[in-house]
Amino acid sequence: EDKVVQSPLSLVVHEGDTVTLNCSYEVTNFRSLLWYKQEKKAPTFLFMLTSSGIEKKSGRLSSILDKKELFSILNITATQTGDSAIYLCAVEDLTGNQFYFGTGTSLTVIP
């Protein structure tokens, strides 16, 4: 059964801390892994990863994929209160017709 598991489920940190969010997957026909940030309405796209070992970076956020061990991590350095959100991981299969979402990690950054 194809699935995506995120950990931890929730996390509370202080401003300035660095956090690592985990996403492991078991998807038979893997095409890409996507990270989203969900605050209010629709999830906001962060990264799409297709190849192992290539870090994607955007400001204080970075992500990397390990296709051998079937996981990805999302790092956030020097966290700010505005980083508080639910971070979703999703895996797209090769057909492009199926997305497998994790349940998300709820991050709370306190001042």
Added chain:
Amino acid sequence: GAVVSQHPSRVICKSGTSVKIECRSLDFQATTMFWYRQFPKQSLMLMATSNEGSKATYEQGVEKDKFLINHASLTLSTLTVTSAHPEDSSFYICSASRTSGGLNEQYFGPGTRLTVT
């Protein structure tokens, strides 16, 4: 964990016809269901929020007469794309939420790819 399914996973229809997409929460009762549409570069747009037994709340710019949403039960919501046009071709994703232990949890379906020819 909670499971949300969508049916069909892929549909091809002719321009001018209507297509119905189902979203089901398989093992829990969803207080609220959401419908999203995927745009290029992986972005997701919230189309509408539906609560069982009441009218859906549509986001600005989404035509409610074109995208009909029915939330008939706590486990089923449907999105009907009426008089489909090629520009409606997209990936539609639903999610269902429930409250557990005081926390609001949201579970996403696998999506439905609509192609209008």
